[in-house]
Amino acid sequence: MNSWPKSSGILKDNEQWIPGGVVSLNRKSDPNICFTKGKGSHVWDIDGNEYIDYQSGFAAAFLGHNDPDVNAAVSNAIVDNRILMGAGPTDNEGKFAELFCKCVPSVEKIQITTTGSEATYHAIRIARAVTRRDHIIIIQGGYNGWHNDVAANVISTINDVGPRVSPGEYPFDSLSAGIPNVHKSLVHIINFNDPDSVLYVIKRYPVACIILEPILQNIGIVKPAEGYLEWLRKTADENNFLLIFDEVKTGFRHALGGYQSLCGVTPDLSSFGKAIANGYPMGVIGGKKMYMDYFIHPDKEYRALIAGTFNAHPITTVAALACLEKLSSTEFGVYEHVEKLGAMLDKGFNEIFQKLDTPFFIARQGSAFCVYFMDHAPLDFHDIALNNNFLLDKEYRINLIQRGIYQFPLPIKQGSISFAHSVLDIEKTLEQTKEVVSILNGKI
Numbered sequence: 001m002n003s004w005p006k007s008s009g010i011l012k013d014n015e016q017w018i019p020g021g022v023v024s025l026n027r028k029s030d031p032n033i034c035f036t037k038g039k040g041s042h043v044w045d046i047d048g049n050e051y052i053d054y055q056s057g058f059a060a061a062f063l064g065h066n067d068p069d070v071n072a073a074v075s076n077a078i079v080d081n082r083i084l085m086g087a088g089p090t091d092n093e094g095k096f097a098e099l100f101c102k103c104v105p106s107v108e109k110i111q112i113t114t115t116g117s118e119a120t121y122h123a124i125r126i127a128r129a130v131t132r133r134d135h136i137i138i139i140q141g142g143y144n145g146w147h148n149d150v151a152a153n154v155i156s157t158i159n160d161v162g163p164r165v166s167p168g169e170y171p172f173d174s175l176s177a178g179i180p181n182v183h184k185s186l187v188h189i190i191n192f193n194d195p196d197s198v199l200y201v202i203k204r205y206p207v208a209c210i211i212l213e214p215i216l217q218n219i220g221i222v223k224p225a226e227g228y229l230e231w232l233r234k235t236a237d238e239n240n241f242l243l244i245f246d247e248v249k250t251g252f253r254h255a256l257g258g259y260q261s262l263c264g265v266t267p268d269l270s271s272f273g274k275a276i277a278n279g280y281p282m283g284v285i286g287g288k289k290m291y292m293d294y295f296i297h298p299d300k301e302y303r304a305l306i307a308g309t310f311n312a313h314p315i316t317t318v319a320a321l322a323c324l325e326k327l328s329s330t331e332f333g334v335y336e337h338v339e340k341l342g343a344m345l346d347k348g349f350n351e352i353f354q355k356l357d358t359p360f361f362i363a364r365q366g367s368a369f370c371v372y373f374m375d376h377a378p379l380d381f382h383d384i385a386l387n388n389n390f391l392l393d394k395e396y397r398i399n400l401i402q403r404g405i406y407q408f409p410l411p412i413k414q415g416s417i418s419f420a421h422s423v424l425d426i427e428k429t430l431e432q433t434k435e436v437v438s439i440l441n442g443k444i
Contacts, residue, residue: 031398041064073322119283119284139192140156140170144271220363233267251272280316363377
């Protein structure tokens with residue numbers, strides 16, 4: 001069994017100088033493990049333990065840790081003195097933008113940021129500039145970044161948000177102190193897959209946009225009901241507000257054209273991140289030219305500001321170029337490979353968990369998966385909060401980690417298969433899962 005004395009020591013030392021001991025508190029967990037190396041589908045911690053990794057940098061390392069082609073592009077850029085200039089355009093940001101728009105045909109123009117949170121921030125800013133309205137709609141259980149308008153209501157408790165209401169909205173359960181009440185008053189939070197609540201809000205407030213993950217992937221894998229996204233598109237058009245897809249997690253993981261290319265619904269604006277540069281820090285806001293050009297609107301009263309010293313940093317940009325080139329190449333067959341492994345894991349899980357003496361459901365979209373301890377596919381946040389066995393979920397994850405299979409040890413967090421995973425990785429994962437299910441049965 002694994003233990004982590006050195007990891008605990010690192011966290012304790014860090015806490016002297018860093019509040020909480022980690023620079024993003026979303027990384028803190030129990031157990032809190034200090035990883036020192038990642039290669040392909042495996043990671044190693046400071047205590048010498050090796051894991052098959054399904055956390056994948058919060059789903060960012062879609063090609064696998066330290067992908068050789070991405071690393072080679074970065075190394076070449078360093079040799080070529082591709083450093084931050086800080087003035088004027090660069091050739092690679094133009095090449096990247098062109099390739100991006102070819103990969104995602106529904107996107108006509110893009111701007112590049114350093115994080116996905118910045119991309120969602122700019123999308124909301126444009127929506128307000130376009131519509132001259134201030135109110136927005138976000139989704140209970142969705143995560144769209146750290147900024148004031150959206151830092152709320154991800155994995156809340158029922159006590160914090162109350163019972164299911166429809167039509168209606170939920171209280172702003174802040175992820176952070178320091179958010180002015182005026183911001184909270186402009187944000188309306190509803191459940192996923194709930195058209196009636198969208199109508200409830202837009203009848204009462206001047207709404208600039210609805211921003212949502214087209215699949216909720218911060219509370220596992222919650223898919224849109226049939227016709228839901230199409231209905232949102234129609235309703236946004238009829239009521240003159242913008243539809244924004246947050247594809248920071250769903251983006252290049254599910255398809256080269258984003259999830260929007262699979263569902264056939266074109267949003268007005270989209271945000272991308274994570275898999276776009278295989279772990280290098282990049283976000284993208286993209287969409288229809290008529291909206292993206294608000295960044296250069298001739299009338300200052302409508303012009304949206306975008307700025308950032310490290311936007312399209314030369315190193316990040318070559319990493320993203322290499323990543324998209326590999327994803328779009330038929331030579332590698334990235335999407336076929338991860339779908340094959342995802343189906344293999346899905347099938348194996350269903351066979352193994354049939355032996356568990358409690359309900360379960362395996363949710364999967366391509367390479368992303370989540371085991372729920374409930375008897376049906378989740379509809380929304382309240383469905384999960386009321387029906388998933390969170391204690392069993394936590395026990396399941398810790399037992400896997402003890403056996404060298406790493407999923408983030410927080411119930412209902414998504415697991416991610418990378419292109420670097422192999423059939424052998426999946427087979428080993430299923431072997432260890434059999435052992436864990438046997439242990440869980442002894443505790444139910």
